[in-house]
Amino acid sequence: MAEPVSSARNLVEALVGWARDESGRVGERASENMSALLRELGFVTQSEHEDLELRVAQLEHRIRLLENAGNAVAFPADKSEARSVETTPSAVLPDDASV
Numbered sequence: 001m002a003e004p005v006s007s008a009r010n011l012v013e014a015l016v017g018w019a020r021d022e023s024g025r026v027g028e029r030a031s032e033n034m035s036a037l038l039r040e041l042g043f044v045t046q047s048e049h050e051d052l053e054l055r056v057a058q059l060e061h062r063i064r065l066l067e068n069a070g071n072a073v074a075f076p077a078d079k080s081e082a083r084s085v086e087t088t089p090s091a092v093l094p095d096d097a098s099v
Contacts, residue, residue: 044052
């Protein structure tokens, strides 16, 4: 009589293990489906949002540098008085420079 109990116990343990594995897979599929839906609706990931925030901050910084460089240059009202004025090359950051 011990043999059927042992077999039943083994079967229950196998079913419990299978249920654990399946629950993980179901959770993964649900997460993937939700991510795909949010992407389709136009939502961005937190990482993409942070990258865009950094890019905007870099562009704002470059604009401030250009505005400050532009304020240092005096433009005459009459074009006959115009002369060439050089600005410092450090006022413009290269595309790959970080802020």
